[in-house]
Amino acid sequence: MARIKLWGSLRSLVDGREYLEVExxxxxxxxxxxxxxxxxxxxxxxxxxxxxxxxxxxxxxxFVPITEDQEIVMMPRMVGG
Incomplete structure (x- = not known):
């Protein structure tokens, strides 16, 4: 089970939860x-x-492989130049 930390504004989309878990x-x-x-x-x-x-x-x-023990953070796409 991967544990995903949500960055800032994404939390407002899931009732303020900081972490989600998915297979x-x-x-x-x-x-x-x-x-x-x-x-x-x-x-x-x-x-x-x-x-x-x-x-x-x-x-x-x-297709980057992930494991349960890694720190995974999801954030809105970063753009810039």
């Missing part, structure tokens, strides 16, 4: 599970999210 082995499986189980997150997931896994930030790297 997943990759970041793509995290997104799929959240889309299915928590409809309130769908609009943000469609706009895009970024993940931090043990401090490394990933965007569009959906």
């Amino acid at each position: 997943a082995r990759t970041l793509k499986e995290v997104i799929d599970a959240l889309e299915k189980d928590i409809p309130a997150l769908r609009p943000q997931l469609e706009r895009g999210v970024s993940f931090s896994v043990d401090g490394l930030v990933y965007q569009d790297s959906w």
Whole structure:
């Protein structure tokens, strides 16, 4: 079971919860599970999210393997230049 920490504004979409747990082995499986189980997150997931896994930030790297003991943080997609 992957434990996902939600960053800032994402918490307001899930009644203020800081953590969610899903069965997943990759970041793509995290997104799929959240889309299915928590409809309130769908609009943000469609706009895009970024993940931090043990401090490394990933965007569009959906097949990164994850394990239960890793720190996984989901945040709105980071953009900039």
